[in-house]
Amino acid sequence: MVAKAAGVSTATVSRVMSGNPAVSPDLAARVHAVAEEMAYRPSGAARGLALGSLRNVGVILPDLANAYFFDTVKQMHHAARTDGYRMLVADYSGTADDEYSTAVDLLGQVDGLILLSSRIPVSGLKDLAAQSTPVVLVNRVELGVDLPMVAVDNFTAMMELCGHLAQLGHRRVVYVAGSDLSWQNRERWRAVEMSKVLGIESFRVDSDGTIEGGFNVAESALAQEPTALICFNDLTAVGAISKLRELGVRVPADVSVTGFDDVEIARHIAPPLTTVQSPKAQLGDQAWRLLQEALRNEPGASAPMLDAKVVIRDSTGPVSTGVSTGTD
DSSP states (O other): OHHHHHTSOHHHHHHHHTTOTTSOHHHHHHHHHHHHHTTOOOOHHHHHHHHTOOOEEEEEESOTTOHHHHHHHHHHHHHHHHTTOEEEEEEOOSOHHHHHHHHHHHHTTOSEEEEESOOOOHHHHHHHHTSSSOEEEESOOOTTOOSOEEOBOHHHHHHHHHHHHHHTTOOEEEEEOOOTTOHHHHHHHHHHHHGGGGTOEEEEEOOOSSHHHHHHHHHHHHTTOOSEEEESSHHHHHHHHHHHHHHTOOTTTTOEEEOSBOOGGGGTSSSOOBEEEOOHHHHHHHHHHHHHHHHTTOOOOOOOOBOOEEEOOTTOOSOOSSOOOSOO
């Protein structure tokens, strides 16, 4: 309609709207004036296809309800918007097959894709690495996969957290786990197992990284008679503390509890949670830098693993001589 009203071809309108300097200034001004009169807005998708770029990037993450992912994605979004990209965010059912299918579906709609805490098997990651659309792996490190990667050093931070508990006299702990598909969960459990060098005996109770999951397994974790619960993340710890309170078990007087990630709620529960502060903003910045390099076809070296810091609050304390059950 704009082309007809301006007396030009649709190709000319397309060139004007894309800023092509080959169109004369007078003709461009005429087309813009007609477009403004008709309240015309060019299709971003059509323009992107003409220019060979959609100006969209995708992010796939396991759980939109988890504040940890929100903070990281928010940082990536700021950087993407500054560079003129829209960000499409998707989560999935939690299964590796669903995540892979979501990734494949998004590849045709974006210029680049970020997989945050991916659960996709190595074979699937290799398939994605072979595609023409750049893919960046965040919070997972896999040898033999040709993808840019950046991750937080979960192992060292968890060892430091175990060292804190050892200094308080804890020798028997239960790790309340996250998903078996999570690289972060595997790294954290590896560190807890390694804490035997600190004199700590560890047991494991499986959960799913949610508040409800932590609540549901806290009682079975207590059956191992630990002096501390080391939770996969802060949400798990919040759920565990809620169940301990219901059972009359005092934190930390009877049992110490730790989390991981330092999401906002960790500072505001009672007692405030001892945890590990994950560098969420730095992680988001590094992820965008890697994708930006890939979009420019300038593959650089993957960033080194980022350091995380133990934050000691009131949910950990010296070993108690016995656990109160609230029944005496």
